[in-house]
Amino acid sequence: MTDTTHKSAVSTPASRLTLGQVAPWLFAIAFLVLLPFVFKSNAALTIMNQMMITIVFALAYNMLLGQGGMLSFGHAVYLGFGGFMCMHIMNAVEDNGLPLPLPLLPIFGGLFGLGLATIIGSFSTRRAGTVFAMISLGIGELIAACTVIIVVLFGGEEGISGDRTYGLPVFGYEFLQQIEVYYVLGFWTVLSALLMYLFSRTPVGRMANAVRDNPERAEFLGYSARWVRFYSFCASGFFAGVAGAMVAINYEILTEQSMSATQSGVILLVAFLGGVGFFFGPIIGAIVFTLLQSVLSLYTEIWQLYLGALFLATVMFFPGGLAGVLMMHVPVARLGKFGLLVMPYIKTLLPALVSVIGVSALMEIIFHYRHAPPGDEEMTLFWVTFDSHNLLAMLIAFVVAAAGFWVAKRNSGELRNAWHAANTPDGGRA
Amino acid sequence: MNAPMSKTAVPALQLEGLRKSFGRTEIIRGVDLSIQRGELHAVIGPNGAGKSTLFNLITGRFAPTSGTVRLHGTDLAGMAPFQINRMGLSRSFQITNIFPKMTVFENVRCSLLWSQGYRYSFWNLVSRSRELNEGADEILEQINLTARRDLPAGVLSYAEQRALEIGITIAGGADVIMLDEPTAGMSHSETDYIVELIRKVTENKTLVMVEHDMGVVFGLADRISVLVYGEIIATGRPEDVRANPKVQEAYLGAALEAEH
Numbered sequence: 001m002t003d004t005t006h007k008s009a010v011s012t013p014a015s016r017l018t019l020g021q022v023a024p025w026l027f028a029i030a031f032l033v034l035l036p037f038v039f040k041s042n043a044a045l046t047i048m049n050q051m052m053i054t055i056v057f058a059l060a061y062n063m064l065l066g067q068g069g070m071l072s073f074g075h076a077v078y079l080g081f082g083g084f085m086c087m088h089i090m091n092a093v094e095d096n097g098l099p100l101p102l103p104l105l106p107i108f109g110g111l112f113g114l115g116l117a118t119i120i121g122s123f124s125t126r127r128a129g130t131v132f133a134m135i136s137l138g139i140g141e142l143i144a145a146c147t148v149i150i151v152v153l154f155g156g157e158e159g160i161s162g163d164r165t166y167g168l169p170v171f172g173y174e175f176l177q178q179i180e181v182y183y184v185l186g187f188w189t190v191l192s193a194l195l196m197y198l199f200s201r202t203p204v205g206r207m208a209n210a211v212r213d214n215p216e217r218a219e220f221l222g223y224s225a226r227w228v229r230f231y232s233f234c235a236s237g238f239f240a241g242v243a244g245a246m247v248a249i250n251y252e253i254l255t256e257q258s259m260s261a262t263q264s265g266v267i268l269l270v271a272f273l274g275g276v277g278f279f280f281g282p283i284i285g286a287i288v289f290t291l292l293q294s295v296l297s298l299y300t301e302i303w304q305l306y307l308g309a310l311f312l313a314t315v316m317f318f319p320g321g322l323a324g325v326l327m328m329h330v331p332v333a334r335l336g337k338f339g340l341l342v343m344p345y346i347k348t349l350l351p352a353l354v355s356v357i358g359v360s361a362l363m364e365i366i367f368h369y370r371h372a373p374p375g376d377e378e379m380t381l382f383w384v385t386f387d388s389h390n391l392l393a394m395l396i397a398f399v400v401a402a403a404g405f406w407v408a409k410r411n412s413g414e415l416r417n418a419w420h421a422a423n424t425p426d427g428g429r430a
Numbered sequence: 431m432n433a434p435m436s437k438t439a440v441p442a443l444q445l446e447g448l449r450k451s452f453g454r455t456e457i458i459r460g461v462d463l464s465i466q467r468g469e470l471h472a473v474i475g476p477n478g479a480g481k482s483t484l485f486n487l488i489t490g491r492f493a494p495t496s497g498t499v500r501l502h503g504t505d506l507a508g509m510a511p512f513q514i515n516r517m518g519l520s521r522s523f524q525i526t527n528i529f530p531k532m533t534v535f536e537n538v539r540c541s542l543l544w545s546q547g548y549r550y551s552f553w554n555l556v557s558r559s560r561e562l563n564e565g566a567d568e569i570l571e572q573i574n575l576t577a578r579r580d581l582p583a584g585v586l587s588y589a590e591q592r593a594l595e596i597g598i599t600i601a602g603g604a605d606v607i608m609l610d611e612p613t614a615g616m617s618h619s620e621t622d623y624i625v626e627l628i629r630k631v632t633e634n635k636t637l638v639m640v641e642h643d644m645g646v647v648f649g650l651a652d653r654i655s656v657l658v659y660g661e662i663i664a665t666g667r668p669e670d671v672r673a674n675p676k677v678q679e680a681y682l683g684a685a686l687e688a689e690h
């Protein structure tokens with residue numbers, strides 16, 4: 001599932017599937033099927049549904065950013081458009097008693113996303129780089145502004161709501177329960193991911209990479225860079241629309257917030273956090289982001305600060321994203337030297353974690369100090385209750401943060417050496 | 431309009447009154463040149479004479495200020511590089527121009543896609559076509575890069591990138607091949623090898639080549655054009671060009687001396 005071609009192409013007949021190609025997909029399917037048996041609560045299902053929507057949207061987004069080298073600041077528009085249209089379809093089906101089963105809705109979401117992308121892409125993909133980015137930003141703002149103006153289509157500030165339990169039950173399922181929705185979304189998540197992966201292995205998908213790397217040379221190989229970008233853009237619009245339909249099915253409402261610039265920014269962040277250089281990067285990004293967003297926001301009001309810090313750290317220190325960090329370890333694993341890294345990792349990362357906890361405690365105390373209502377000076381942090389106006393609390397948090405940092409820094413040299421050793425073949429050169 | 435000529439008489443490439451100015455400086459100053467089908471043609475000349483610019487005008491990278499370029503009799507005016515490539519013309523670059531983040535194999539495979547008729551297909555999987563994958567591996571074998579197959583092209587050494595540059599150019603099997611200093615930066619043995627390869631893959635094809643190595647030029651070319659300050663001062667068979675006093679004075683004297 002990485003960007004590099006499989007070695008197997010040389011030794012095995014080109015037309016046979018290998019276990020290595022099929023296994024990740026079978027694993028993903030089994031994982032999604034079994035997950036609700038572990039996390040049964042409705043709250044967990046809500047998080048998992050949101051996660052799957054983000055996965056599809058982030059993968060669609062990365063068809064542009066990672067695969068095609070197009071930086072879009074307005075991709076939520078295609079998700080939103082597909083979603084709004086699906087709400088209208090839902091309502092029309094209910095009013096007229098049309099025989100359209102709910103699980104097929106994402107096809108229509110996709111087609112509407114594709115339709116809009118075809119129109120916008122016909123002129124926005126002419127150039128890549130800054131021009132493309134600026135056009136995407138402009139179009140994003142334009143269409144987002146339309147949501148409050150064209151009320152019939154987008155329902156103004158209330159948005160458009162509907163009822164997914166309209167119409168006919170499918171094999172006896174009426175989609176009253178979260179778990180039924182979960183499996184519908186799960187099906188579309190796997191199918192969409194598989195189709196997007198396969199797209200990247202087609203001639204136009206391969207040329208998307210070529211155009212990303214060197215549009216000029218691609219033109220000297222018979223391909224118009226502009227049309228290659230256009231096809232990627234349309235495909236990406238389709239899957240963004242599918243994600244929009246998933247939103248419609250899951251929440252039964254779409255508002256202007258779904259296609260806002262904020263949403264477009266979030267998906268860029270998700271893709272980058274996960275790693276745009278690998279097909280599966282955005283999947284990791286979507287999982288981590290959704291977990292942080294939903295779990296962290298339960299515990300702290302300043303969760304966005306932590307998210308921003310994580311994003312910054314990723315961009316600055318690991319431009320390959322979380323997927324890049326994972327893939328860095330593949331050569332080490334191949335050499336069978338993973339054991340060399342275990343202790344140094346513990347000795348560096350554990351104090352680093354302590355330091356992060358210290359810093360976040362400091363942030364929380366300051367936040368409480370500034371924002372708690374007068375008289376309410378008591379706060380609870382990491383199961384300890386204390387007075388947030390007491391300087392001692394801040395001092396302890398600061399000392400913990402500084403001490404953790406100091407130890408982590410002191411041990412980081414050891415980690416660096418271990419990393420070097422783990423990447424050096426036995427008896428080979430450095 | 432010209433009367434239709436018999437097919438064999440149409441030159442593979444025909445330049446008429448070709449001119450190109452960048453701002454107020456005229457770099458190509460009226461070039462007329464006709465290259466027959468199957469001819470191996472070398473363009474030589476001092477640094478800055480406009481050889482690469484001439485290539486850029488022919489292949490659609492730059493639009494000429496005036497004059498025409500015909501490929502197999504078709505006027506190329508206003509055509510984009512990809513359209514010209516689809517008509518069977520492929521070129522390499524003096525400054526290596528590859529896909530650095532893709533693997534060496536992918537680089538070559540991408541250059542086979544259009545010529546094998548895949549166009550903008552999103553319903554074929556590249557891994558499923560034996561013709562495509564074996565074709566790419568065959569090219570890798572020819573340019574001696576099989577051992578580097580799965581590395582990102584950007585990490586190859588300079589000479590290896592030059593070989594890949596040639597591989598990408600010849601992969602599609604175009605019938606007019608234009609190489610801009612293919613052997614620059616290669617060692618003697620690498621040069622000998624590449625020249626043999628060029629000879630092999632351009633059999634029955636038309637080759638236009640810019641080259642500074644006079645050994646290569648006189649060993650390979652059927653005809654030679656000498657470009658000096660944007661003008662062709664001589665065109666002809668190698669021995670005639672070598673004997674031409676104007677050429678001796680402007681370029682060859684110095685270039686041949688440098689060889690020894």
Ligand SMILES: Nc1ncnc2c1ncn2[C@@H]1O[C@H](COP(=O)(O)OP(=O)(O)OP(=O)(O)O)[C@@H](O)[C@H]1O
Nearest residue numbers: 452453457475476477478479480481482483484524
């Ligand atoms: N895009 C451009 N804009 C302005 N001037 C250019 C451009 N391209 C080339 N030139 C100028 O045109 C002249 C000819 O350049 P060109 O690269 O064609 O020479 P060349 O014969 O290929 O030389 P060399 O042997 O060094 O490769 C040079 O003076 C160069 O500075």
Ligand SMILES: [Mg+2]
Nearest residue numbers: 481482483524
């Ligand atoms: Mg040149």
